Amino acid sequence: MAVAWIGNRETLVERAAAHAAALLGSSRCPVFSLDTDIHGTRAAIALAERVGAAYDHAADGAALSRETAVFTDKGAMTVAPGETRRRADVVVIVGELPQIHHEFVGELAETVPDLSAKNQREIFLVGSKGASAPPLNNGRTATLLSCGEASLGATLAALRAQCRGRRTSQPVSNFDDFAKALEAAHFPVFLFSGDATEGLALEMLQGLIADLNRKSRASGLHLPANENGWGSALASTWMTGFPLRTGFARGFPELDPWRYDVARMIAVGEADLHLRISSS
Incomplete structure (x- = not known):
């Protein structure tokens, strides 16, 4: 059974999803961290395109x-x-x-x-x-x-x-x-x-x-630093023409390994919403 929270309170999955969607809709600079399979990557990139987000791998972004x-x-x-x-x-x-x-x-x-x-x-x-x-x-x-x-x-x-x-x-x-x-x-x-x-x-x-x-x-x-991450890089390439560290801030995909380094963006306060997508 799926379990969801808003803050530290348990809630229905549908309500949590609606809350997350509202946050994404109001965000000015959302960023996504991916640690998922091909299907999760495809869904995450489709969502990133809709909300103008940048995306990177959660753990091995620099190596990838x-x-x-x-x-x-x-x-x-x-x-x-x-x-x-x-x-x-x-x-x-x-x-x-x-x-x-x-x-x-x-x-x-x-x-x-x-x-x-x-x-x-x-x-x-x-x-x-x-x-x-x-x-x-x-x-x-x-x-x-x-x-x-x-x-x-x-x-x-x-x-x-x-x-x-x-x-x-x-x-x-x-x-x-x-x-x-x-x-x-x-x-x-x-x-x-x-x-x-x-x-x-x-x-x-x-x-x-x-x-x-x-x-x-x-x-x-x-020999990839992260096999799931390399799969995400390939999926991103066939969907957008670019690997990870791509963003949709201007409504179309742009690759910039420095600008769209999600860890850096969070550390310096550029991002106002961080979404982590994981298959585990």
Whole structure:
């Protein structure tokens, strides 16, 4: 049985819905936080269009915004998880990956790709000194590619420079092993997420992948920071032409990752009504 409240008093769902509708109708700057499935997202966007609201993901808006920017601003070369599991003979984990993807990474360590000459995958981790990869099955460990305490973006920049034969102020650790693996590789794949990775690092990664494709081939596997959130981003794109952090303030959809950052809007007092839409 559905239960609803107005303030701290229980009421009928119909009455609560009418009260919420009245608040939305009188709001000058409503904002929506989404944490729902495709159907919930579609309904929320349709409502946002009617009341002129902006919408974002409830928990992982920043990470999802970085991920969508890779595709909308820079462009990316990507493959599917199944193709990675089947073909990738060199796997490079870029930064930290969300917990929900650790099982998949573990599977990669114990399966054998079609294109491997050594009958196993080479696995590397790009990160700062002391970084650790998700647990790998069969007791394997990933070879760390690091520039000490340098940021992930700086490490990727150094890695890209060394791959092009250029000098760097600080060399990447274990680069010779990485270069040998790439030389023998048939299908290297870089695993990335926007969860703990800054936007410039994701852009530098795509540059590295593009460089490698000049002479051989390589690709990336996007592992979303939030799977429901990425579904909402895709639903928003096919409905409005834009991913999350879109608003209808002027009566038509506009994408602005800074302006329609709902957490920021609430923090600085721009929003006068906050609606959270959750499937749980």
